[in-house]
Amino acid sequence: MKKIFIAICGGLILSSCTWVKVTSKGEGVRLVQSVRTVESCKKLGQVNTKVESKVIVFNRDADKVSAELADLARNEAALMGGDTIVPISEITEGRRSFGVYQCFAARTQ
Numbered sequence: 001m002k003k004i005f006i007a008i009c010g011g012l013i014l015s016s017c018t019w020v021k022v023t024s025k026g027e028g029v030r031l032v033q034s035v036r037t038v039e040s041c042k043k044l045g046q047v048n049t050k051v052e053s054k055v056i057v058f059n060r061d062a063d064k065v066s067a068e069l070a071d072l073a074r075n076e077a078a079l080m081g082g083d084t085i086v087p088i089s090e091i092t093e094g095r096r097s098f099g100v101y102q103c104f105a106a107r108t109q
Contacts, residue, residue, distance in 0.1 A: 020068040025078035031070050031085050038084055041103035047076040053094030066091060073098040
């Protein structure tokens with residue numbers, strides 16, 4: 001019984017953890033919710049992201065999963081030269097796709 005209790009507590013603690021961090025380049029990428037916002041932007045492509053949506057048998061917090069998916073997309077968009085991402089799919093089993101856009105003039109480094 002004690003082992004089961006420890007396993008359950010451990011699962012609950014792990015399910016609340018955030019594992020994805022935004023890179024310094026990813027911090028320059030904004031997330032917008034509407035494709036209308038990027039109508040005048042140059043589309044660079046899309047990224048497909050995936051994180052764990054369950055830990056053992058416990059579902060992770062939906063807001064944390066959503067935030068981690070966006071953080072991954074921001075990191076990838078930055079590598080593509082993008083500065084804006086827009087979700088283009090719903091979250092399904094820890095997966096989501098984002099459109100990547102360049103909306104601002106390229107900045108010199």
